[in-house]
Amino acid sequence: MHFEYTIMENDFANAGTASSAIKKTLKHLNIDANKIKRVVVAVYEAEVNAIAHAYGGTIYVDIDGEKIIVKIADKGPGIPDIALAMQEGYSTASPKVREMGFGAGMGLPNIKNNVDDLDIKTQIGVGTEITMIVKF
Amino acid sequence: MKIKDIAELLDATFVTGESHAEEEIDFGFASDLMSDVLTLKQSDRILLLTGLCNIQTIRTAEMANIEVVLFVRNKSVTNEMIEIAEEENMVLLQCKYSLFRAVGMLYSKGLSPIF
Numbered sequence: 001m002h003f004e005y006t007i008m009e010n011d012f013a014n015a016g017t018a019s020s021a022i023k024k025t026l027k028h029l030n031i032d033a034n035k036i037k038r039v040v041v042a043v044y045e046a047e048v049n050a051i052a053h054a055y056g057g058t059i060y061v062d063i064d065g066e067k068i069i070v071k072i073a074d075k076g077p078g079i080p081d082i083a084l085a086m087q088e089g090y091s092t093a094s095p096k097v098r099e100m101g102f103g104a105g106m107g108l109p110n111i112k113n114n115v116d117d118l119d120i121k122t123q124i125g126v127g128t129e130i131t132m133i134v135k136f
Numbered sequence: 137m138k139i140k141d142i143a144e145l146l147d148a149t150f151v152t153g154e155s156h157a158e159e160e161i162d163f164g165f166a167s168d169l170m171s172d173v174l175t176l177k178q179s180d181r182i183l184l185l186t187g188l189c190n191i192q193t194i195r196t197a198e199m200a201n202i203e204v205v206l207f208v209r210n211k212s213v214t215n216e217m218i219e220i221a222e223e224e225n226m227v228l229l230q231c232k233y234s235l236f237r238a239v240g241m242l243y244s245k246g247l248s249p250i251f
Contacts, residue, residue: 016195044199100192101170
């Protein structure tokens with residue numbers, strides 16, 4: 001199964017739309033509830049990150065009998081220091097993001113805690129590609 | 137505690153999900169920081185108390201499998217929030233008390249903390 005969702009810059013009203021659709025699909029496939037929670041929490045965090053920090057992008061979802069792979073590719077600006085971004089408490093979030101209940105520097109560490117495999121590729125001025133895998 | 141007992145204790149009104157009033161809630165968690173809510177490992181029968189009243193509160197509850205959300209200090213719930221909450225079978229409650237007071241009242245009546 002393959003799905004794609006578009007992310008628009010600063011489109012906070014729609015943050016969670018893709019995660020919500022993924023949750024419904026996984027429920028329909030009778031995937032274990034705890035696995036579903038891990039997937040959708042990670043995707044939701046990544047969706048919020050992309051909306052808050054990037055100039056839009058695309059979410060690619062692939063599901064087979066053994067796993068789900070979610071790739072979020074944005075159009076920049078890229079992450080200058082991934083190690084710093086992975087550090088709990090470090091944040092470059094705007095006041096708008098904080099008003100939405102985020103921006104405490106917990107997103108990327110929480111994504112890492114919820115997935116089996118996380119890969120982040122980033123290039124300044126080009127974009128960031130985050131690939132997450134959760135095995136069923 | 138039954139959801140209806142929580143509502144009665146806090147003089148709260150049902151915004152959505154009154155048909156779930158007889159269902160039991162075992163745990164309470166209070167935060168205005170949605171990132172904190174998303175770190176909870178536990179699911180099921182959790183009441184989230186919060187002063188953060190926007191669409192992301194509902195989305196966060198959805199992803200965290202939290203089916204009951206109580207908004208404190210008379211926060212107004214928007215139609216868009218109600219729409220998603222109804223679609224997700226979520227109970228939304230509203231009360232006039234502060235977060236501190238609402239948490240204190242529920243804790244003293246035996247609602248358990250997650251940690």
